[in-house]
Amino acid sequence: MIHFERVVLRYPRREQPAVRDVSLVARRGRITAVVGPNGSGKSTLVRALLGLLPLERGTITIDAADAATLDPRERARRVAVVPQRESPAFPLPVRELVALGRRPHLHALATWSAADSRAVDDAIAAAGVGDLVDRGSDELSGGEWQRVRIARALAQQGTSLVLDEPTTFLDVAHEMSVFELLARLAREGKAVLLVSHQLNLVARFADEIVLLHRGAVAAAGTPSAVMRGEILERVYEWPVVVVRDPAVGAPALVPLRGRRD
Amino acid sequence: MLSSQPHRIHARHVALVLTAWAVAGCARTGDAAHDSASDRAATPAAGFVDDFGDTLHVREARRIVSLSPTTTELLYTIGAGERVVGRTRYDVWPAAAKRVTDLGPGLRPNIELVMATRPDLVVLYAANDNRPAARALHAAGIATLSLKIDRIADFDRAAAILGDVTGRRAAADATADSVERTLARVRSAVATLPRPRVLWFLWDNPPLVLGHASYQSELLDIAGGVNVYDDWPDAAAKVSLEDVLRRDPEVILADPGADVMVNRSTRWRGVRAVRDGRVYAINDTLLNRPGVTLGMAAASLARLLHPGWEGP
Amino acid sequence: MTRRFALIVVLLLAALVLVAVAGVALGNVRVSPLGAWRALRGAGDPLVVAVVRDLRLPRVALAALVGCGLAMSGSALQSTLRNALAEPYLLGVSGGAAVGAVLAVSSGGGYGVVPLAAFAGAVLAVVVALVVAHAAGGRADGRVLLMAGVVVGAFANAAIMVVLANAPPNTIRDATWWMMGSVSAAEWSGVRWLAVYVALGGAALWAIGRDIDALALGDEAAAALGVRVGRATRWVYVVSALLAAATVSAAGLVGFVGLVVPHLARATGLRAQRELIVATALIGASLVVAADLAARLARPPAELPLGAVTALIGVPFFLTRLRALR
Numbered sequence: 001m002i003h004f005e006r007v008v009l010r011y012p013r014r015e016q017p018a019v020r021d022v023s024l025v026a027r028r029g030r031i032t033a034v035v036g037p038n039g040s041g042k043s044t045l046v047r048a049l050l051g052l053l054p055l056e057r058g059t060i061t062i063d064a065a066d067a068a069t070l071d072p073r074e075r076a077r078r079v080a081v082v083p084q085r086e087s088p089a090f091p092l093p094v095r096e097l098v099a100l101g102r103r104p105h106l107h108a109l110a111t112w113s114a115a116d117s118r119a120v121d122d123a124i125a126a127a128g129v130g131d132l133v134d135r136g137s138d139e140l141s142g143g144e145w146q147r148v149r150i151a152r153a154l155a156q157q158g159t160s161l162v163l164d165e166p167t168t169f170l171d172v173a174h175e176m177s178v179f180e181l182l183a184r185l186a187r188e189g190k191a192v193l194l195v196s197h198q199l200n201l202v203a204r205f206a207d208e209i210v211l212l213h214r215g216a217v218a219a220a221g222t223p224s225a226v227m228r229g230e231i232l233e234r235v236y237e238w239p240v241v242v243v244r245d246p247a248v249g250a251p252a253l254v255p256l257r258g259r260r261d
Numbered sequence: 262m263l264s265s266q267p268h269r270i271h272a273r274h275v276a277l278v279l280t281a282w283a284v285a286g287c288a289r290t291g292d293a294a295h296d297s298a299s300d301r302a303a304t305p306a307a308g309f310v311d312d313f314g315d316t317l318h319v320r321e322a323r324r325i326v327s328l329s330p331t332t333t334e335l336l337y338t339i340g341a342g343e344r345v346v347g348r349t350r351y352d353v354w355p356a357a358a359k360r361v362t363d364l365g366p367g368l369r370p371n372i373e374l375v376m377a378t379r380p381d382l383v384v385l386y387a388a389n390d391n392r393p394a395a396r397a398l399h400a401a402g403i404a405t406l407s408l409k410i411d412r413i414a415d416f417d418r419a420a421a422i423l424g425d426v427t428g429r430r431a432a433a434d435a436t437a438d439s440v441e442r443t444l445a446r447v448r449s450a451v452a453t454l455p456r457p458r459v460l461w462f463l464w465d466n467p468p469l470v471l472g473h474a475s476y477q478s479e480l481l482d483i484a485g486g487v488n489v490y491d492d493w494p495d496a497a498a499k500v501s502l503e504d505v506l507r508r509d510p511e512v513i514l515a516d517p518g519a520d521v522m523v524n525r526s527t528r529w530r531g532v533r534a535v536r537d538g539r540v541y542a543i544n545d546t547l548l549n550r551p552g553v554t555l556g557m558a559a560a561s562l563a564r565l566l567h568p569g570w571e572g573p
Numbered sequence: 574m575t576r577r578f579a580l581i582v583v584l585l586l587a588a589l590v591l592v593a594v595a596g597v598a599l600g601n602v603r604v605s606p607l608g609a610w611r612a613l614r615g616a617g618d619p620l621v622v623a624v625v626r627d628l629r630l631p632r633v634a635l636a637a638l639v640g641c642g643l644a645m646s647g648s649a650l651q652s653t654l655r656n657a658l659a660e661p662y663l664l665g666v667s668g669g670a671a672v673g674a675v676l677a678v679s680s681g682g683g684y685g686v687v688p689l690a691a692f693a694g695a696v697l698a699v700v701v702a703l704v705v706a707h708a709a710g711g712r713a714d715g716r717v718l719l720m721a722g723v724v725v726g727a728f729a730n731a732a733i734m735v736v737l738a739n740a741p742p743n744t745i746r747d748a749t750w751w752m753m754g755s756v757s758a759a760e761w762s763g764v765r766w767l768a769v770y771v772a773l774g775g776a777a778l779w780a781i782g783r784d785i786d787a788l789a790l791g792d793e794a795a796a797a798l799g800v801r802v803g804r805a806t807r808w809v810y811v812v813s814a815l816l817a818a819a820t821v822s823a824a825g826l827v828g829f830v831g832l833v834v835p836h837l838a839r840a841t842g843l844r845a846q847r848e849l850i851v852a853t854a855l856i857g858a859s860l861v862v863a864a865d866l867a868a869r870l871a872r873p874p875a876e877l878p879l880g881a882v883t884a885l886i887g888v889p890f891f892l893t894r895l896r897a898l899r
Contacts, residue, residue: 075799076797083791085793087790088790090844103798104798108781108783109780464746466747467757498874501601501873501876503629504602528760530623531623
């Protein structure tokens, strides 16, 4: 479980905080989605969770432990994060990339064990990247790359999984396969915290949505509670209608042509 | 491990290496100044042609800037010392010279400082580094004499020329004769003694040793030794220590300080001279210039090379 | 993967042994293989014994250690700073060391002072670069660190020119020779202390090898894997700089080794930093021993500066790698 409680975050030398007074909980067995326009503070929350940005106020707790005092290695054993941006400085084989997920479990002098190999094998199987293990990281499609990174996160064997825009640049099939994978992981008991722009898919897969606007929570709750036309129009500053998807019954966003003013 | 700097950098030593090094550089680049120098006769009436090929007409210089230890010392020896108004940092013989204005290291002199001493003659060492200075001084209308004094024959010629431009030719000839006589005495005195193979070590990193074209090599020959690098045509040779070992010198001559390094370093301990305890510090006040001390220098060398020999 | 790594290590070790044997057997003095073997045990012609035991062995050992240190340092830096062009000298190490050495030479420091001064200069330059980077960037940003190093290096060059402008020729000669790098003055005392530095530095890099692998993915990914990014980056920076400083003070500036060897090591397919550290150490050692051999044999009786030889090897190689990168 990851719990952000009244969190305030500010980038150095900035007047305005990037995140103000945000609270949210990602529980085990559920997908919790953070959505919002560009610059609304979604990724900033992830950076704070990683300890890359100090908390100005509030607390982040991970499985009942304060993240601020948690050893980074211990944090990484509990929460696996798939950051938005990542590119290996030098291409490396998929299996080695996944194996890096064991780093939080290996102290400086620890040697690689059979348990580590098993964790890597399981993660590769769970993420469905078994046919990619001998490829280089520079020989993957966008969808394959994201699944490999999810495999690495699974090798961390944490209770929680955080993904920052995992389906950006993916086509429909790959996008769906990533979401299906996340849904399965949540069913298997992981707490999945997802930062995404894909409102319609989020509405179908997430158990709870937190909508951010200018660093603050604009709405939070079930998809049908958050995916409301008047809320989304105000937050995204664009005319929209929300319809009920005839095929799956989830709320779906339809942006309209032209600004209505 | 990188080390082996001499204990102290002698001002005098600097002048020696400076000379040797400059010659090495010039000889390789085909500077003809030296080769033609001894053919040229000094003809006062028509003016002198110096080692840069410049002609100058001087009868009796009154205010002389002398920018090399050899010429400064010569001027004092022939009785023109009181006319010296500028010298290099390294011109400290005789002691009276130290009172003269110090104009720096002698190569690439500061022209303004030179002119501020209001000289009617400037004597330069004829190294390529000094060509711009010679040109500038000529342009300023100051008589400038550039002399290359690297071999024993150069010394005789320099003495004659300086004698002419100061009007003290007789004293200059007497000085040169005295040097020549001493050299001849040393040569004949050691002629029958065994001639040890000698390495004259100038500088480390990389090892720089004395080659053939130098007054030191000539002195070594006069003093009854064989330069192991006599086959090297230049004044100085950069060599590897392995090559030194291969040539197996029986005696090593080095500046004070450098002899300590040679004796202490594990790299040198396989050299015969080191094993035999025959690494000698030379008397660098005598040996670092082809000047009026050439005769005494040869005698001092002969004493180092032939233990037990007491002098001519 | 482990079997492949073992195979690579065996091959690289064999190559190192081969060049080391050549380094002991070849030189201005002709030595037969048997003669060299006997000389190693102190038997035979005393000239050969002196050449082999006092000259060639220590310089082969020093060359190998210099190659080890620079290559490991370069590998760690390229991964940590995520920059294929990163190398230890860019951190200001070379510039600082050169200033220290030139000051020591020009003030007439005695034997043994130059290496100490070079080391002090290198460490000082790295500290200054860190302070500059901290003032400029706050966090330990790899690019800022690199730029700070370049700025410090440029300042060091200016300082060297000021010191050398009016220096006597043999000061310039010493300083120049030093800056061109050489192991010709190798003695066992120097070999011993460099061995300690290289062993400690290599061990320190090995200990954080997995962190370096994570850092190579980018800051956020490294943080996600539990790495304290700022601290780990600074640690790599300091250890790499000290390693390079130790080699520089032992042998002067030997360029391109830290830049080129990591590329060679990665070309074998190795990626994990711990494996790369071993592979770069072996390749670096072989490369510098071979380069020193070339420096010795090229123009007898003199020797070429080692740094010039490594640059002659390194620059064309690197140009071809640059083409491959783009």
